Amino acid sequence: MSAATTRSRTPDRLCAEAVDLARAAAEEAAAPGVVGEHSGLVSEGDRVVTHFFECKEPGYRGWRWAVTVVRASRAKIVTLDEAVLLPGPDALLAPEWVPWSERLRPGDMGPGDLLPTDAEDLRLEPGFSGEDEPAPNSAVSEEMAELAEAEDADVTAGPPRNLPTAPSRGSIAAVAEELGMRRARVLSRYGLHAAADRWEEAYGARTPMAQAAPASCVSCGFLTPIGGSLGQAFGVCANEFSPADGRVVSLAYGCGGHSEAAVMPKPPQPAPPVVDETRVDPFPLRPARDSGSVPVADDETAELGHS
Numbered sequence: 001m002s003a004a005t006t007r008s009r010t011p012d013r014l015c016a017e018a019v020d021l022a023r024a025a026a027e028e029a030a031a032p033g034v035v036g037e038h039s040g041l042v043s044e045g046d047r048v049v050t051h052f053f054e055c056k057e058p059g060y061r062g063w064r065w066a067v068t069v070v071r072a073s074r075a076k077i078v079t080l081d082e083a084v085l086l087p088g089p090d091a092l093l094a095p096e097w098v099p100w101s102e103r104l105r106p107g108d109m110g111p112g113d114l115l116p117t118d119a120e121d122l123r124l125e126p127g128f129s130g131e132d133e134p135a136p137n138s139a140v141s142e143e144m145a146e147l148a149e150a151e152d153a154d155v156t157a158g159p160p161r162n163l164p165t166a167p168s169r170g171s172i173a174a175v176a177e178e179l180g181m182r183r184a185r186v187l188s189r190y191g192l193h194a195a196a197d198r199w200e201e202a203y204g205a206r207t208p209m210a211q212a213a214p215a216s217c218v219s220c221g222f223l224t225p226i227g228g229s230l231g232q233a234f235g236v237c238a239n240e241f242s243p244a245d246g247r248v249v250s251l252a253y254g255c256g257g258h259s260e261a262a263v264m265p266k267p268p269q270p271a272p273p274v275v276d277e278t279r280v281d282p283f284p285l286r287p288a289r290d291s292g293s294v295p296v297a298d299d300e301t302a303e304l305g306h307s
Contacts, residue, residue: 015049015069016041018078022051022067029083031057035065047071048081055085062091123191127183192230199234203244205252213254214261221259223249 019038026035036054044050053065068081087093101118109115117124187195204210217223222239225231226248233251237244242257 009043011041011043011049012047012071014076014078015047015071018049018069019051021078021080022069022083023053025067025080025083026053026065030055030065030085039064044068047073052088060085060092062088064088123188123194124185125188125191127186196230196233199248200250203237203247203249203253205250207253209243209255210250210253213256213258215258216252216254217249217258218251219258219260220254222257223251 023035023038034055034057036056039052039054041049041051048068048070050066050068053067055063055065057063063085064087065083066086067083069078070081071078104115205216210216217235217237220239222237222242224236224238226235234248235251237247237249239245239257239259242255244253244255
């Protein structure tokens, strides 16, 4: 270990004794009465010492005033370097700063708020710009456009080439616009999967409501279908009494407001009687001798008194 390193770890005596100078600097930087007791010092280097004072400012628990004093080489006068408020080991600190794009949560936007979308957002991809030419054998090729022009001539004042605004029928741009693809950006495959996972988690088959439902939404009359590839697994609920009213729900979702849940089952009908005409049941015309409560005597004449 070098001599310079040893000197840097040992506080300079004159700088360590300059507690009053450090306190005066802390009280000048802080408000009156918020500088507490001297809590220690640390050597920052050769003839450089930082004094710590407790901070009594409300809301700054565990913070301390740090005042650094220095002394020039071979000088006996200690001078002030800086005074600053720093957090201590157990200081109360604000949470770590998070960018707004990561703090934003669903439902945070209000009227007038703007949410810019990143140019490299993975949920979006470029849409159809209309600059691509159709293939020669496509349904919107030049031959098909001529057929459309001849058909339009019957319902317009003249051929499309003579009209102020030529109709876009038969063009690939018109087809793209009808399908909703003629936008600057459309949902990417990742965006479709992210939306499907989010909707499935909120209104899917694994939710407690769906587990207790009498039937799934695929058979409900209140389900409104949606277009696109997501329409194969999702729809919109149109039941005002359902917890998912106006929400995109999975076809496997369900609730107690199912359109067929209130249909009462028919009362059970008793089975018609079965008459077996091939079987003969014997019925005695007289009761049996041993069916009464009085035992039958062997000699009937003795009971009547005949001789």
